[in-house]
Amino acid sequence: MKRIGILTSGGDAPGMNAAIRAVTRKAIYNGLEVFGINYGFAGLVAGDIRRLEIADVGDKIQRGGTFLYSARYPEFATKEGQLKGIEQLKKFEIDGLVVIGGDGSYHGAMALTKHGFPAVALPGTIDNDIPGTDFTIGFDTAINTVLESLDRIRDTATSHVRTFVIEVMGRDAGDIALWAGVAGGADEIIIPEHDFDMAAVAKSIREGRDRGKKHCLIILAEGVMGGNEFAEKLSEHGDFHARVSILGHVVRGGSPTARDRVLASKFGGYAVELLLAGKGGLCVGILNNEIIATDIVDTLENGKHRPDLSLYALNKELSF
């Protein structure tokens, strides 16, 4: 292994830059050359590739987004696209690839692996919905950003004795809602992984009010339904005048937290160690507080992200 490439793909996540920095510095420290590929798999196929030096990753660890840019590129699901990508890698004499991203990026890395090109995938997405890891790069920052908003909304909700529905990202996974909900003292957490009963929610709001609660914060993962739809359905069970707040793309950016930067640094460093050892076809994760690598095919086909549902049960007892 003499030259490695690195790209970010899918939605950006805070900490991607810290991971790119770690890969680049660790690789150069160990005698490798590093090439950055712009715009994810799209840039790979197009050959938008440039040498990365130490100075290129200076002053980047604290920045949100990804300085290698990202893109969604469904064309990489085709064999044709994949072979074109490998062609470009060979043209630049790149022997190994680090891919940072979410589900789609993992599938891209898996495809390269199946074609015999060693790729290592790192989980980078705010949604925390990747198999083979307890936490993804960007999740910690995202829940803190949501939390800041929850704290702000609580000020207004308390001042006006109001009910708020706060919609957060999470199409399939309720992790953001779960963690931010517990941390923010949400009264209700509505996630795809758990049924809920609107009449019971309404009853609980009413009872809370009767006991003197000054606010009711309902945190809702977008995968269940939209915030406005939720508020409308809630209104069928009583006059709650619920306000809706949709925390959309704001949650994606921002300077990464300490934990996301450390996680990204560890993941990046480990990815380089794997490639140095000639290993590919792997995805890196943290399981039970240990950095590990698992077979990417097996992880994607048989793995499943398990959100920490103990938080759901805990919140029921803490927010009654």
Add this chain to the structure above:
Amino acid sequence: MKRIGILTSGGDAPGMNAAIRAVTRKAIYNGLEVFGINYGFAGLVAGDIRRLEIADVGDKIQRGGTFLYSARYPEFATKEGQLKGIEQLKKFEIDGLVVIGGDGSYHGAMALTKHGFPAVALPGTIDNDIPGTDFTIGFDTAINTVLESLDRIRDTATSHVRTFVIEVMGRDAGDIALWAGVAGGADEIIIPEHDFDMAAVAKSIREGRDRGKKHCLIILAEGVMGGNEFAEKLSEHGDFHARVSILGHVVRGGSPTARDRVLASKFGGYAVELLLAGKGGLCVGILNNEIIATDIVDTLENGKHRPDLSLYALNKELSF
């Protein structure tokens, strides 16, 4: 003057607590008794009134929202409501009132004044749309909160080379969009005070892209139209795939900035000085960096908030 009352009314704004604290402490320092009225004019009419001591305003200066709660109460527009309010004030032997809030609160204070009860109004609203003052309590915090979101969105917009429409509060006044837009390096600022041409916006985005701009941020005051409507109309002029972010109630809360706390402290202190001097029927403001008081009837009837439109012109030259 021996006893004064204080209430917050209308939408909450960061710094209201700092103003309540300043009024309370300054008044007690000068030998007055202070009564807090909960839930604005609604609580005034209902007699939801309690003595405030120094300890009640401890550890409050840094908090968002209003610990006296607030409410919208259209009934106070009627003479009946106003007289009931004055009755309650007399019952508690309160001789003067400080009202903190926006436009509606000013009208409430004006009504009391017309009935002969000395009231002093302080401008407290994130919208900055009150006549008689360059800045309102809460505005500085609000623009910094919007700015944080803009900075975060820029990370994602740059990473994906995307156009974003960011809708911010401001039904009649574009101040939030103007200030946050200039501070955030927005490419376009769309406000009620200024016409715009959608075709020109589209052209400008296209030209920016051609010159290599990595993102386009359009900040839009809700008074012009909604963010989704804007994005749809923009799409009639080209394929921009603009994402929309609606910064709603999140912008209302949060710990006040230094400037909002200082402004709130100065306003609160000055209101007490006016009441101590037996003066009522006034609203306090800051004009050309000087704390002043103007006649509330005159200000409401003849005053007009003037946003700093020099920022609009400046941004045109800075964001081309």
Add this chain to the structure above:
Amino acid sequence: MKRIGILTSGGDAPGMNAAIRAVTRKAIYNGLEVFGINYGFAGLVAGDIRRLEIADVGDKIQRGGTFLYSARYPEFATKEGQLKGIEQLKKFEIDGLVVIGGDGSYHGAMALTKHGFPAVALPGTIDNDIPGTDFTIGFDTAINTVLESLDRIRDTATSHVRTFVIEVMGRDAGDIALWAGVAGGADEIIIPEHDFDMAAVAKSIREGRDRGKKHCLIILAEGVMGGNEFAEKLSEHGDFHARVSILGHVVRGGSPTARDRVLASKFGGYAVELLLAGKGGLCVGILNNEIIATDIVDTLENGKHRPDLSLYALNKELSF
């Protein structure tokens, strides 16, 4: 078990309030009465004890410090003090106690246990130096606070091409320096757990400069030596004009991060479960991402906090 008490002891840490809230709400949910003890063991001995209701822990989850106050109280190391404490607990008919704090607090809880009173200890300290847990309540917030300062200092260091020595808390444990150092891209991390060679540090700064580095950030755990002493000794090896920044008590306060609030909530909930099951003499922790309880006597006598020294090795390769 019908009544439990709760106290915070030693240095305050962000998330203590979230833990008190969790204990209180979970206990009341499960039919217990809860008593808050002010000022730690000092208040316990003095009988400064009051009933906590749901409303008392409202709007507290987001606050730094501890609303039950804390104090250092060496007198509790004596048998006399301990028996007086138990006397007070009996007077209030309290059957179990939750103690939140650091090393000293654990010893207090152990003493009560040895006297037959069921106590459960939760790790609450920014230093992360408690055996039996990978993470303490407050650590995550502290490293993010340090990180914010590092990011700020980097602005100035880069603008002026300067060397900075940043002293952080940590008498015996280098965890804060390690985590914040990796997250902040520190060039050198100096901790009690690892030797260092001042001449090598000086050489590394010089070489970095020669390679074009714009700044050099050295993060130093106070347990090694003071920042000013370090800068002086460094100056014996060359003219570095190092600036010193001592991040002292600022790092103790602040609104807790999402992770600290979730950890505090889990710890608090689990402590109540233990007491409900009649178990005492335990300390709660998180090991390998699992909430666990270990025997407090055994943990204090045989346990040892193990900082994640893999971060030290990682940083060497990332910061060269």
Add this chain to the structure above:
Amino acid sequence: MKRIGILTSGGDAPGMNAAIRAVTRKAIYNGLEVFGINYGFAGLVAGDIRRLEIADVGDKIQRGGTFLYSARYPEFATKEGQLKGIEQLKKFEIDGLVVIGGDGSYHGAMALTKHGFPAVALPGTIDNDIPGTDFTIGFDTAINTVLESLDRIRDTATSHVRTFVIEVMGRDAGDIALWAGVAGGADEIIIPEHDFDMAAVAKSIREGRDRGKKHCLIILAEGVMGGNEFAEKLSEHGDFHARVSILGHVVRGGSPTARDRVLASKFGGYAVELLLAGKGGLCVGILNNEIIATDIVDTLENGKHRPDLSLYALNKELSF
């Protein structure tokens, strides 16, 4: 005027980058070429000068520090240094210069002016101690950074019922201490512009405690004396066990606030307008909320910065 240069000098301040961006964009918009001079007057004399394009100031508005770097360079006080600087400017065919910085930078700009070279100075320093302006670029960010620390320290101070001395920057000017002190609810503000009596301070702490105050925060401008010295002298008047916190360089960096970015943008835009109109020998400021320019020689020789001492009097009544 066809080409202008820009440099930052002295201590860095948040918002300098926003000012450089504004100057660059406004100048290019108006047909000028812009040259960035690295490392202040040192780089000017050395000819460390490069063309700035629109792309060079992209993604800079939100960054702390100065991407043109800064340096102290006493040699520019000599006529020889000044003439060398002018020689370099002529070599690059630069017709006008914008200088951003504090007192020393103003003197540099004045010297160039006296030699017949048109220079415009912008006030950029966190200290707010420049004549001819109510506010400097960086001051608003600095007071908010100090305020965050004050809020954090209050958590610990309240939890432990303690006295804290917080030393902030400000050798000659007490502005930071004044503003942050009022905003942070400091109990005492100690500044160079006002006498104080240590015995009275001690008495006030004691009386506050007796009235139930949970903390005492003393904010101290470094120009009066150091924090440790203050605490020691205070201890001669009683056993206060005051903790000391020195907020040093941390306060210099960080992303600028909305107000600092707007101020920097306005100042930068106005500087270009002045140069376009062929005017030099001026310094830009904001007086009574209006952007103005004054003669630099007159301002330096006869001007005087006036801190807002009404804040001192106000705090006496609000913090008793």
